[in-house]
Amino acid sequence: MARTKRSKATRPARATEKPRRWSRRVTERSNALDIERGVFKLPPREMARSLKRSAERSTRKESSPFRSAMSMLTFYENRAGANLPASRKQTIRRAKEEFRKLYGQEPGRSRGASSRADTTSGR
Numbered sequence: 001m002a003r004t005k006r007s008k009a010t011r012p013a014r015a016t017e018k019p020r021r022w023s024r025r026v027t028e029r030s031n032a033l034d035i036e037r038g039v040f041k042l043p044p045r046e047m048a049r050s051l052k053r054s055a056e057r058s059t060r061k062e063s064s065p066f067r068s069a070m071s072m073l074t075f076y077e078n079r080a081g082a083n084l085p086a087s088r089k090q091t092i093r094r095a096k097e098e099f100r101k102l103y104g105q106e107p108g109r110s111r112g113a114s115s116r117a118d119t120t121s122g123r
Helices: 022-028 044-057 065-083 086-102 113-121
Strands: none
Touching (some): 044 086
């Protein structure tokens, strides 16, 4: 039987090769934010402040500083979430709360909630 050639993407990783982590590259080298090294290992308040500083300094972001930094926090939570211990997940959630406080946002408020309330109250 003839052997089929597999591309690198479908070839199983060898024990000596490091697995490719595209999500790690995103958190380390995001095109939108230059985040400080180890930012996701900081306590919640420091994490929120660091992300706020990074978002406000960035000239490459396409959205508001709040949205850019919150997106990075959510991305980290979702991509690393399966491998994070419960205590770290809680720290990320607290950092989101702290971040919302820094920007004067209501904790846990869904996007667009105020615009829906404004359109329905005028009827």
